[in-house]
Amino acid sequence: MDATVRQPRAADLLAWYDRHRRVLPWRALPGEQADPYRVWASEIMLQQTTITAVKPYFERFMARFPTVDALAQAPSESVMQAWAGLGYYSRARNLHACAKVVAGQHGGRFPDTEEGLRELPGIGAYTAGAVAAIAFDRPAAAVDGNVERVMTRLFAIEEEMPGAKPLVRERVLALMPSRPGDFAQALMDLGATICTPRSPACGLCPWREPCRARIAGTQETYPRKAAKKTGKTRFGAAFVAMREDGAVLVRTRPAKGLLGGMVEVPGGEWRADYRLEEALRDAPLVAQWRRLIAPVRHVFTHFPLELTIFVAKLPLDAQAPEGMRFTPFARLREEAFPSVFLKALEAGLEGLQRH
DNA sequence: AAGTCGTGGTG
DNA sequence: TCACCAAGACT
Structure with missing residues (x-):
């Protein structure tokens, strides 16, 4: 001293x-x-x-x-x-x-x-x-x-x-x-x-x-601290399905874990070894899915994410699969979408519009 | 006790 | 582009 x-x-x-x-x-x-x-x-x-x-x-x-x-x-x-x-x-x-x-x-x-x-x-x-x-x-x-x-x-x-x-x-x-x-x-x-x-x-x-x-x-x-490493990029799919009246298919995520309790557009598990050829296995229902060229990228604290977006139009009488629901277009803003799904949704709506 | 858990801004 | 950072808590 x-x-x-x-x-x-x-x-x-x-x-x-x-x-x-x-x-x-x-x-x-x-x-x-x-x-x-x-x-x-x-x-x-x-x-x-x-x-x-x-x-x-x-x-x-x-x-x-x-x-x-x-x-x-x-x-x-x-x-x-x-x-x-x-x-x-x-x-x-x-x-x-x-x-x-x-x-x-x-x-x-x-x-x-x-x-x-x-x-x-x-x-x-x-x-x-x-x-x-x-x-x-x-x-x-x-x-x-x-x-x-x-x-x-x-x-x-x-x-x-x-x-x-x-x-x-x-x-x-x-x-x-x-x-x-x-x-x-x-x-x-x-x-x-x-x-x-x-x-x-x-x-x-x-x-x-x-x-x-x-x-x-x-x-x-200062402060002294060990450098932290970034995780591997994970990949997945997000499915934006719009009914003829504009309603969009969504679901609430499980209460715990990543984005727990928040609302999402349907998709499968995110993995580092994701195979795009098998993406449609994660589709919530059978439809004429169209894949958008540009994926949605998002960065979480511990890993980057790349989501491939699929879009489809559904007939007016389409039923929501178990655990899912249709949200009227005008009420989408009232849903508790985290940013990553807001991005996916916007990309999907954009893709649907230009077709 | 490291890993998990979001998002946007910054240099 | 990329690592780091922002009035951290929980497991």
């Missing part, structure tokens, strides 16, 4: 935060107490998701489900539809389950401690700390990707993530000031606007002097 290096003070960060804090829909104004329901819902939405993507969803969600009780009473299809396009759909299922617990077992009030929050579905170490700190001003650590980056740089922590997480947490708690909620948000604002992954604006940072990584000129090398 170089004794001449100044130690970081939370007060310097809070002073910066008081001048530069971001204005966000779920964030209380200075001096106001935040609404736990809004804080919680926003935290779930923001897991691994950008603020830009979340904002419109959050506004619609709050208009549709203004209270935790309203959310608890809503049908799951309604919740999944409100979430469609945001990704990580288990978050939506857990969010709904959590609302039911809070409404049914806690009188509609969220637990006001980290431990109590941690018991609820969908709330892990980070979210429990964030809600405890932001909504209830508890001195809890909310260690997300931003905070990991800020702290590993500030203290030049060499241990790789996620192994260094307990150490990062200790460092945060050791700095905890008398404004825990603002401190938690200040750390995240700093990470999001100044202490960015690439080209951090160290000259504007309130902690530039005590930052050990900046002193060494190695800011961008």
